[in-house]
Amino acid sequence: VQLQAFGGGLVQAGGSLRLSCAASGRPFNNYHTGWFRQAPGKVREFVAAISRNSRNTYYADSVKGRFTISRDNAKNAVYLQMNSLEPEDTAVYYCAADRSYYNHYPDVLGEYDYWGQGTQVTVSS
Numbered sequence: 001v002q003l004q005a006f007g008g009g010l011v012q013a014g015g016s017l018r019l020s021c022a023a024s025g026r027p028f029n030n031y032h033t034g035w036f037r038q039a040p041g042k043v044r045e046f047v048a049a050i051s052r053n054s055r056n057t058y059y060a061d062s063v064k065g066r067f068t069i070s071r072d073n074a075k076n077a078v079y080l081q082m083n084s085l086e087p088e089d090t091a092v093y094y095c096a097a098d099r100s101y102y103n104h105y106p107d108v109l110g111e112y113d114y115w116g117q118g119t120q121v122t123v124s125s
Contacts, residue, residue, distance in 0.1 A: 008119035021095030037091035049106035
């Protein structure tokens with residue numbers, strides 16, 4: 001499956017952005033999906049994940065209550081609604097897909113088999 005993330009941009013602190021990840025190739029409902037981010041000089045970190053059927057969602061503590069992950073398998077897309085953005089949210093955001101049947105470790109980078117190219121999110125103070 002090929003993934004392409006878009007929707008990033010420059011926003012002021014307290015603002016909102018909605019990231020989208022478009023998938024092509026195999027049926028999207030075969031994959032658990034997640035969002036990760038990487039700030040300059042830092043390791044890539046988990047943000048949120050959603051199971052294949054949307055039954056389960058997972059969030060990093062730093063984004064709980066502010067970010068919402070969702071997906072639309074009919075459109076082969078996954079979304080990340082980001083509200084109350086903070087300067088600390090500035091990073092390149094990546095979407096990823098996990099082809100395993102059970103998504104045992106949705107917050108682990110190595111669990112994911114496919115990655116999009118990333119989209120830049122910059123939050124100004």
